[in-house]
Amino acid sequence: MKLTFWGAAQQVTGSMHLVELEGGTKILIDCGLDYENKKDFEQNNAKFPFDPSELDLLILTHSHIDHSGNIPNLIKQGFSGLIVCSPPTLELSDYLLQDSLNIQMMEIRKRRKQYYRKKNKKSSSNLPQPLYTKKHINEMIDLTTVLEIGELFHFNDELQLFFKPAGHILGAVSVCLEVKEKGTVKRIGFTGDLGNFNSKLVPDPEPFSNIDYLVSESTYGGRQHITDSRKAEEVLLEEVIETCVNKKGKLVIPAFSVGRTQAILFTLNQLFQEGKLPNINIYTDSPLAIRSTKIYQFNLSYLNDEAKQFQHKHGSLFSFPLLNTVENEKESEYLSVSTEPCVIVSAAGMVEGGRIQMHVRNNVSHEANTILIAGFCAEGTLGDRLLKGQDFVEIERRQRAVKAKILRTDVFSAHPDHNQLLNYFQASNKGSLKQIYLVHGELDQMKKLAADVRNIEVLTPFKGQSFELD
Ligand SMILES: [Zn+2]
Known part of the structure; x- marks a missing residue:
């Protein structure tokens, strides 16, 4: 052959x-x-x-x-x-x-x-x-x-x-x-x-x-993945408390619509069900991610034992009272400029295109906010440029001051x-x-x-x- x-x-x-x-x-x-x-x-x-x-x-x-x-x-x-x-x-x-x-x-x-x-x-x-x-x-x-x-x-x-x-x-x-x-x-x-x-x-x-x-x-x-002895739950909880509760800022998480978004929403739901998640709204803002999340929910037999046991105990992998889905672009725009302390999970993962670019653009210059990069960013993408730690970053042909905290984790790789x-x-x-x-x-x-x-x-x-x- x-x-x-x-x-x-x-x-x-x-x-x-x-x-x-x-x-x-x-x-x-x-x-x-x-x-x-x-x-x-x-x-x-x-x-x-x-x-x-x-x-x-x-x-x-x-x-x-x-x-x-x-x-x-x-x-x-x-x-x-x-x-x-x-x-x-x-x-x-x-x-x-x-x-x-x-x-x-x-x-x-x-x-x-x-x-x-x-x-x-x-x-x-x-x-x-x-x-x-x-x-x-x-x-x-x-x-x-x-x-x-x-x-x-x-x-x-x-x-x-x-x-x-x-x-x-x-x-x-x-x-x-x-x-x-x-x-x-x-x-x-x-x-x-x-x-x-x-x-x-x-x-x-x-x-x-x-x-x-x-x-x-x-x-x-x-x-090698960045060594982090903390579990995914701990990484997320720490940032929600630090950014949204202590600093009253927004935690913006760029995530691919299929895979990472679901892993993050599931982890937040685990924290909620354990009574650990503060009373902070979570927004999922990507039409493709919302549709894909439903497909995850309906294909339980393809998921791991942790997910199956969670489903058995709580009746749903992703739905919990603090989770909101952003339905249209108007809502998305409003969310990107609102001052409500919240978590925004939006696509795409490398911050190239998609609604996440607007959330980063409108939130990167505020000290209270955090942008949590949760995966691999190819050279030259906006995610990669944010991670380089420069004082200014070009988004849509304009230089924006980087005042938000830029964090990277591999726990969702x-x-x-x-x-x-x-x-x-x-x-x-x-x-x-x-x-x-x-x-x-x-x-x-x-x-x-x-x-x-x-x-x-x-x-x-x-x-x-x-x-x-x-
Ligand atoms: Zn792949």
Whole structure:
């Protein structure tokens, strides 16, 4: 069989790996958007380096856009095979892809205005277009079959597969392909994105056993989580008391709509039910996060024991009297300038775009406030610039004084760090593991991770690199 890396190769986004079997079956693992470089977005995503109509099967590990975001375009360009994912991934993907299309349309409207201004005419030729339309999202849903974790899926005489829990976010899975070739069975594992161990809501990632090859994410390779002996509950409670009670300020928490928002709201609910949370309003302000939170609530069987026990005892994971959902943009604007001491959880996590940018803009210059960065921020994003500790930060072309306290915590991280990845590799190696291919990471960090792996060959493939696996 041949394995080719067409995305997330020596970079983080655009996950897409092609497996071609001797009997002719062609399988794609994930089909994510590559948004590593905004300028090259169209060039990197519009066309595929293979014929989509020749693919038989697409396996989707989880709903994040860097893994799922180009599937509707794959369909637009001829893919009509089967898509397999977990049931929560299918539900979340529907919302996330719609959201991704809305973001593309906003960008396109901006560019069209520029185009008309430049050309000074209302010509429609060469106008920027979105990668796909709503129709292709609907077609994706129609082509999908859901597979539960642990069930064996027989695709044809040369391929069967099964999922393992990956942690990370609701419904995320690692996938094992069992390939029958030349009378023997070879097993190849794809981690998808793995979760941090002991995360809120989601179970721990489960290592493979008895695999021959492993394709692994390496987002936090070479990095350790900030050591914090405190639990997530303690970190949040301390900041709510310090900022909202003692200083009468606002605690603003940028959080991705799927995953981190739910972990934070659940933790606040735990504090409330224990009678520890002060009488401070909590606002969740992201339409996508509100919809995703409902999907978490309805997929309890995919959550960890702590979440199940909490649900059993309190009847809900997320609903408690202090939690308010912000329904529309007007309310959101009002909240961003109000002086009520409160907690605001809003998207997106790296403070790039979305409603969080307005909350940060209107609150960053007040000493009483705190901005709590709860996850990885890529270089150059507003979250990253805030963390650099500068006195002024540019938001929407204006310099704003940074007077709020800027804090960072890794207690809500959605990826394993360097040591956790090494432990995962060790647990996955029962003697037969021949090679590990690292993807979904920066090359320098991958090299640090590879250097610490003992007794197994570790490779860092470049985009388009192929390997014969035998
Ligand atoms: Zn992910």
